[in-house]
Amino acid sequence: MSFDIANNVALQQVLATMEIERKRIAATQTKGYIFITAGILLCILGFFLGFPIPGVIGGLIPLIYGGVLLFKINDSLTAYQSAYKTNVIGAALKFLDESLAINPYQGIEASEFMYTQLFSNEPDRYKTEDLVTGCADKTRFYFAEVHAEYKTVTQTKNGTRTEWHDIFKGIIFAADFNKKFNGVTIVRPKDFGAAFGAWFSKNLFSFSGNDVIQLENVEFDKTFVTYGSDQVESRYILTPAMMERILNLNHQTKYNISLSFIESRMYIAFPLNRNYFEAPVFKSLLSPETVNEDISTIKFMYDIVKELDLNTRIWGKE
Amino acid sequence: MIIALVVIGFIFLIGIFFYNSLIGKKNQVTNAFSAIDVMLKKRFDLIPNLVEVVKQYTTYEQGTLTKIVELRAKAGSPNISNAEKADLDAQLGNSVKGLMVNIENYPDLKANTNFINLQTTWTESEEQIAAARRTYNASVTDYNNSIMMFPGSLFAGMLNFQAIAVLETAAEERKNISAKELFNN
Numbered sequence: 001m002s003f004d005i006a007n008n009v010a011l012q013q014v015l016a017t018m019e020i021e022r023k024r025i026a027a028t029q030t031k032g033y034i035f036i037t038a039g040i041l042l043c044i045l046g047f048f049l050g051f052p053i054p055g056v057i058g059g060l061i062p063l064i065y066g067g068v069l070l071f072k073i074n075d076s077l078t079a080y081q082s083a084y085k086t087n088v089i090g091a092a093l094k095f096l097d098e099s100l101a102i103n104p105y106q107g108i109e110a111s112e113f114m115y116t117q118l119f120s121n122e123p124d125r126y127k128t129e130d131l132v133t134g135c136a137d138k139t140r141f142y143f144a145e146v147h148a149e150y151k152t153v154t155q156t157k158n159g160t161r162t163e164w165h166d167i168f169k170g171i172i173f174a175a176d177f178n179k180k181f182n183g184v185t186i187v188r189p190k191d192f193g194a195a196f197g198a199w200f201s202k203n204l205f206s207f208s209g210n211d212v213i214q215l216e217n218v219e220f221d222k223t224f225v226t227y228g229s230d231q232v233e234s235r236y237i238l239t240p241a242m243m244e245r246i247l248n249l250n251h252q253t254k255y256n257i258s259l260s261f262i263e264s265r266m267y268i269a270f271p272l273n274r275n276y277f278e279a280p281v282f283k284s285l286l287s288p289e290t291v292n293e294d295i296s297t298i299k300f301m302y303d304i305v306k307e308l309d310l311n312t313r314i315w316g317k318e
Numbered sequence: 319m320i321i322a323l324v325v326i327g328f329i330f331l332i333g334i335f336f337y338n339s340l341i342g343k344k345n346q347v348t349n350a351f352s353a354i355d356v357m358l359k360k361r362f363d364l365i366p367n368l369v370e371v372v373k374q375y376t377t378y379e380q381g382t383l384t385k386i387v388e389l390r391a392k393a394g395s396p397n398i399s400n401a402e403k404a405d406l407d408a409q410l411g412n413s414v415k416g417l418m419v420n421i422e423n424y425p426d427l428k429a430n431t432n433f434i435n436l437q438t439t440w441t442e443s444e445e446q447i448a449a450a451r452r453t454y455n456a457s458v459t460d461y462n463n464s465i466m467m468f469p470g471s472l473f474a475g476m477l478n479f480q481a482i483a484v485l486e487t488a489a490e491e492r493k494n495i496s497a498k499e500l501f502n503n
Contacts, residue, residue, distance in 0.1 A: 179445075214456050214459075214460065216452065216456070231350070231456075232350075232353050232449050232450045234449075235450075235453055
């Protein structure tokens, strides 16, 4: 199904109304930044010309005015961004499938994030938003944006320095799996650390209860390391056909994905480097690529169910 | 003297490590086969129910049903090797597959809830057995690799560890299913 924004009258009307608001916000923000820059320049000029006090006083007035402009427009900006998610993304979702809905203020909780077993670090700072829920035929699924970080504190000459590092930034996707299973199967990208860890636990000693599972698909084994609590069950989930489908899905993304299968549910983590579903301020809403990028993300997530053939329910799970 | 003792001790420790690892891998193979056995038993247990349900709706599939019952009885007998069991299972799988295709001709049977449940359980067991066979083959490959590769090959030779054959997919299973052939059964 292709999503034709240009011919969608209702969406075009929403976009046109929001474009007026966007222009107003953009103009006010530009004005605010110009006043702030002018204020700073005046201060510097005053110092250089030998009139520091008149320079500071003369610079402070436009600086404060610029600041007030930005502060006053902030509420409108929040309302505009929220309206974009509800009205534009919401409408696009309904167009794709009636069951789809977005909740900008909900996400995947930190406890569920850890429950996926895809990440070993416990986050110190956790942000989640834009929960999309829906049903593709028989398969229920949901996904949300997640940004999880951990911090390191180092001692320096001037005290301590706190640094934040990403555990994960991107989209976590969850769906009902079409087969029943009790154990845990985890598929992680094979970077150097994972490859070494896998070799270590296979040949010497395993720290966790999960074994490394050697699979027959050579490309799959080169791209991912698979861990499982039950060898047979992991292979029951990762059939030759399923491994091909996962590889196909992985080829469509820029960064390698991670997957976990827990209690008859599957989780996929898609690392992304941009914030999705954010309304543009300095770019027109009416140019097709602005909205298209967000819509293709949703479409991609929606199509995972089809791509992984999760609607085939012949294995005793409805 | 001390150096020689240290070297001998070191070689002895390595020997123990490889011996234990080989035994571990061999046990893994046995364990993997018992997983296939469990799955096969589960599948064989479905047969009487399947036969009963099919019998109620058709009198034309008697030949296939008798063959299925016979194969199940053979596979269930105690003095049977692993390879034979796997072979009988493959034959049984093909017969049931043929039966499932023929059942397309009986709309009443196709709509029967018991039959639909059995069909689903059968498909589930097919994939579970496939998974168990793949696990077995992976364990065998792992074991064979360690007794054939240096330095494991040294110890394996001395301690008489033999390579184990992987389970081949039955010729019929590898072929694409031809509906025409199945209908002519």
